[in-house]
Amino acid sequence: MNQISGWVKEAQSGNRYALNQLIDYYQNDIFRFVYYRIHHQADAEDLTQDIFIQVIKRIRSVKDHTLFKAWLYKIASNRITDFFRKKRFLFFMGTTSDLESEDCETSDKDSPETEVHRKEFTMRLKSLSKDLSKWEREIFLLRFVDDLDIKEIAVVLGKNENTVKTHLYRALQKFKQDRNFREFLQASKR
Amino acid sequence: MSVHETKHLIDDTILWTLIDPDKLQINEKKHLQECQLCQDRQASLHQELSEIKQLSREFLPKPKRNLRPVSIEKTVSPVFYRMKNALAYTLMIMICVGGIFGLWPTQNKDIDQIAIEQATESIEEMLQTMEKNQRNGTYSLLPATFQYIVADEFEIMSDPFYDYVFPISTSEVDDS
Numbered sequence: 504m505n506q507i508s509g510w511v512k513e514a515q516s517g518n519r520y521a522l523n524q525l526i527d528y529y530q531n532d533i534f535r536f537v538y539y540r541i542h543h544q545a546d547a548e549d550l551t552q553d554i555f556i557q558v559i560k561r562i563r564s565v566k567d568h569t570l571f572k573a574w575l576y577k578i579a580s581n582r583i584t585d586f587f588r589k590k591r592f593l594f595f596m597g598t599t600s601d602l603e604s605e606d607c608e609t610s611d612k613d614s615p616e617t618e619v620h621r622k623e624f625t626m627r628l629k630s631l632s633k634d635l636s637k638w639e640r641e642i643f644l645l646r647f648v649d650d651l652d653i654k655e656i657a658v659v660l661g662k663n664e665n666t667v668k669t670h671l672y673r674a675l676q677k678f679k680q681d682r683n684f685r686e687f688l689q690a691s692k693r
Numbered sequence: 694m695s696v697h698e699t700k701h702l703i704d705d706t707i708l709w710t711l712i713d714p715d716k717l718q719i720n721e722k723k724h725l726q727e728c729q730l731c732q733d734r735q736a737s738l739h740q741e742l743s744e745i746k747q748l749s750r751e752f753l754p755k756p757k758r759n760l761r762p763v764s765i766e767k768t769v770s771p772v773f774y775r776m777k778n779a780l781a782y783t784l785m786i787m788i789c790v791g792g793i794f795g796l797w798p799t800q801n802k803d804i805d806q807i808a809i810e811q812a813t814e815s816i817e818e819m820l821q822t823m824e825k826n827q828r829n830g831t832y833s834l835l836p837a838t839f840q841y842i843v844a845d846e847f848e849i850m851s852d853p854f855y856d857y858v859f860p861i862s863t864s865e866v867d868d869s
Contacts, residue, residue, distance in 0.1 A: 523761065530760040535753050544754050551760045559762065621752040628745070647742050648749045653713070668712050675708045679738070688744040 508568035515563050522562070526555050529572075533579050536649050540583050542625065550586060554579045573658035576651065580641075580659055620691070627684040634681065639674035642667055702731045710735050711742070 507528070513521030533554055538547040557578050565574055613621070632640045638660070645651045645659065653671075657664045678684070702710075702721060709716050710725065717725070725731050791797050 526761045530756075531753075534756055534760055535749060538753060539749060544757070548756050548758060548760060551756075552762045555760070556762045617752075624748050624752050628749075647745045650746055671712050672705075672708055675711065676705075678742075679704065679708070685741055688741045688748075691748060692740060692744055 507571055511562070511565055511568045511571045515565065522559065525571075526558070529575060530555070532649065533575065536576065536579050537583060539628070539644060539648055541586065542629070546586070550579075550582055554582050557582065570655075570658055573651070573655040576645070576649070576655070576659045577661075623687060624691075627681075627687050631678060631681050631684055634677050635674050636670075638662075638670045639677070642670045643674040643678070646671055701728060702734075707731065707735050707738060711739060 507525070510521040510525045510528075514525055530551065534547060534551045537550045537554070538544065541547055541550070554575075558575060561578070565571055632644075635643060641660065642656055645656045646653075651659065653664055653667055656662075657667045660667070702724060706717065706721055714722075725735065
């Protein structure tokens with residue numbers, strides 16, 4: 504974390520190398536964060552780039568260097584909200600046909616088994632997400648997909664830590680009731 | 694008191710151990726430390742949640758392009774663009790204001806003034822033509838091209854119309 508803080512400090516003073524280090528360090532995390540919310544690779548790539556453009560523009564506004572990660576995820580979260588807002592508007596205006604895009608692309612490198620496994624994982628995760636409320640879903644994903652701790656989640660979502668814990672508790676209760684997903688995870692583990 | 698004599702942790706408590714271990718009461722913490730069954734339940738749930746994290750990384754498609762945004766080198770200072778825009782807006786406002794209040798040179802001349810100028814010009818032109826005709830011995834206002842349209846042989850005295858206006862008989866002196 505000290506290294507990250509150092510890069511943030513350097514980037515704020517105009518060090519391009521430090522900025523690139525930060526972007527390289529977090530680009531996979533942010534791409535994953537975006538991908539598991541919009542489920543479309545090309546859009547996720549575009550959004551990830553947009554998020555880093557915002558980071559470059561606004562990095563000087565980071566006051567607490569230790570909270571850079573939370574600040575970064577907050578930008579990403581806002582950008583995703585904008586993306587869905589724009590998509591809903593286009594859907595309403597009739598310029599786009601699908602409100603929820605589905606990524607049909609498959610990787611050539613993956614075996615058919617892996618591909619089936621991947622699709623099932625995505626389907627189970629989406630199915631669970633549908634059972635969760637907006638905040639429960641967001642907090643569950645931030646905690647168990649993006650690996651943020653409670654304090655960071657509270658900063659990203661602008662909520663009290665106790666509120667985050669309560670939402671997470673409810674989300675875990677629903678996860679515990681999702682037998683299909685749990686069986687899938689247990690089978691993957693073996 | 695043996696571990697087996699106390700009640701096992703309920704599911705909700707197991708959930709809280711994953712969210713906020715500090716929230717557990719002392720006896721619950723103690724039970725968890727000693728009870729293998731409760732530890733297994735907690736570990737199983739923890740393992741499932743860790744599996745989500747692992748699979749989400751494993752099944753994440755690889756980006757097809759570099760996600761680092763292409764940095765645009767700024768060759769011109771943004772201040773230049775701001776100044777340029779400000780100048781353009783000022784010019785536009787000046788043009789509009791000038792147009793509304795008639796401050797442009799073409800709008801200063803009165804229509805009467807233009808008419809007087811045109812009339813003076815045509816009079817001067819006419820006078821020049823007259824002077825030129827006088828010098829050439831012609832007394833017609835017609836330009837030189839049109840001076841000799843009338844035939845040279847034309848004699849006014851032989852014109853019947855002249856005879857009609859001035860009959861010869863009346864013009865002669867009566868001798869009687």
